[in-house]
Amino acid sequence: VEGPEHDDEDVLRAIATAPVRVLLIGRRALVMLGAPVLTSDYDIWISIDDIEALNAAFFAIGLHANKTPAEARSTGRYVFENDLRVDVLVARSATARDELNLSFEDAWSRRESVDVGDGTLVSLPCIDDLITTKRWGSRAKDLIDIQWLEVTRRSRP
Amino acid sequence: VTREAATLAWEAKLPTPEFERLLATALAELDGREGEEMLAFMAWFNRRYPTPLERLRFTTREWRRSNATRGILTQDLARRASGGPRGTR
Numbered sequence: 619v620e621g622p623e624h625d626d627e628d629v630l631r632a633i634a635t636a637p638v639r640v641l642l643i644g645r646r647a648l649v650m651l652g653a654p655v656l657t658s659d660y661d662i663w664i665s666i667d668d669i670e671a672l673n674a675a676f677f678a679i680g681l682h683a684n685k686t687p688a689e690a691r692s693t694g695r696y697v698f699e700n701d702l703r704v705d706v707l708v709a710r711s712a713t714a715r716d717e718l719n720l721s722f723e724d725a726w727s728r729r730e731s732v733d734v735g736d737g738t739l740v741s742l743p744c745i746d747d748l749i750t751t752k753r754w755g756s757r758a759k760d761l762i763d764i765q766w767l768e769v770t771r772r773s774r775p
Numbered sequence: 776v777t778r779e780a781a782t783l784a785w786e787a788k789l790p791t792p793e794f795e796r797l798l799a800t801a802l803a804e805l806d807g808r809e810g811e812e813m814l815a816f817m818a819w820f821n822r823r824y825p826t827p828l829e830r831l832r833f834t835t836r837e838w839r840r841s842n843a844t845r846g847i848l849t850q851d852l853a854r855r856a857s858g859g860p861r862g863t864r
Contacts, residue, residue, distance in 0.1 A: 626831045649834050650827040654820035656838045702835075735826025756794040759785050761801045768805055769813045 627736070628679045629660060629702070634738045636675035638668040639726055643707070643751050645763065647742045650732050652773070653766035660704040663743075663751075665722055666691060669708060676704070720750045745771050 633640045642650065644661025664672055669687040676683070681698040683690070690696040690708050698704040710722055729741045743751065749767050752760040789797070804810065824830040 626835055627828060630828070630831070646831060646834070649830045652817055652821045652830070654816055654830075656834050656841065658838050658842065732827055734831070735828040738828075740827075753794075753798075756788050756791065757786055758789065758797075761794070761797055764798060765801050765805060765813065766817075768802060769810065769817055772805075772810070773814060773817060 627734075627738075629681075629704070630734050630740055631738055632675045632679050633662065634734075634740050636672055638671045638675065639665045639722075640668075640672065640741060641722075641725060641729060642740050642742050643748065644705070647748055648763060648766055648770070650734070650740065650742060651745075651767075651770045653763075653770055655763065655766060658703065660702065661707070662704060663707040663722060663725070665726075666708050666710055669696075672706070718750055718753050720747060 633642065641663040642660070643663050644659065645655050645657035646660055648655050649657075669690050673683050673687070676698050681700050681702075681704060683696055683698055685693065685696040690706070694707065694709040696706050696708070698706065725743045725747045726741075728744045728747060730744055731739045731741055733739055742748065745767050749764050752763050752767070805813070820830070824833050
């Protein structure tokens with residue numbers, strides 16, 4: 619397959635223009651910041667109050683939620699899946715350990731807005747908060763992603 | 776290394792003490808040649824794909840191409856074992 623089966627621009631524009639507070643997390647956030655990593659999915663974190671609005675925005679580009687908003691609130695996660703997959707975290711806060719506690723509100727207040735290249739602004743957690751989300755995972759892949767985030771930090775003026 | 780085994784190792788949650796020990800080692804490595812190589816690789820990547828959208832399109836395209844052939848996870852581990860750059864084809 620030479621080209622993407624979906625348009626990244628459509629997804630990013632939906633994220634950027636929906637009346638929703640969306641933080642792009644996961645490896646695509648690393649790529650946005652300049653890290654050369656690969657991934658198949660989008661990972662986003664939204665306010666628990668914004669599920670319906672996000673669903674409407676993604677429905678418009680052909681992405682359908684796998685859970686009702688009530689189910690999503692109950693489980694804290696849900697997925698959009700078509701020819702691409704978007705994993706959505708809706709928890710008010712997420713933590714495995716006290717020192718890694720991070721609420722959506724705190725992450726949102728420290729967010730960075732990144733122009734994807736055409737004027738579309740996408741919000742990402744700051745590097746420290748992205749590292750925290752990676753430490754939640756505690757997987758081998760998260761070790762490498764944290765290395766890339768530290769390299770990203772060092773590459774900044 | 777089979778693709779299935781590589782995927783399991785890559786995605787498995789590690790015990791907290793082990794993860795923190797490996798993380799400390801990984802971060803310490805950034806002060807040496809590993810960090811220099813990663814910085815150089817990142818600089819090249821950003822020259823080649825200067826906007827986030829270009830980088831995301833590259834990511835999507837390469838993931839699909841890699842996954843359709845040999846499997847990116849197996850490649851990633853094999854590259855690491857050979858001392859090459861991580862995280863991409």
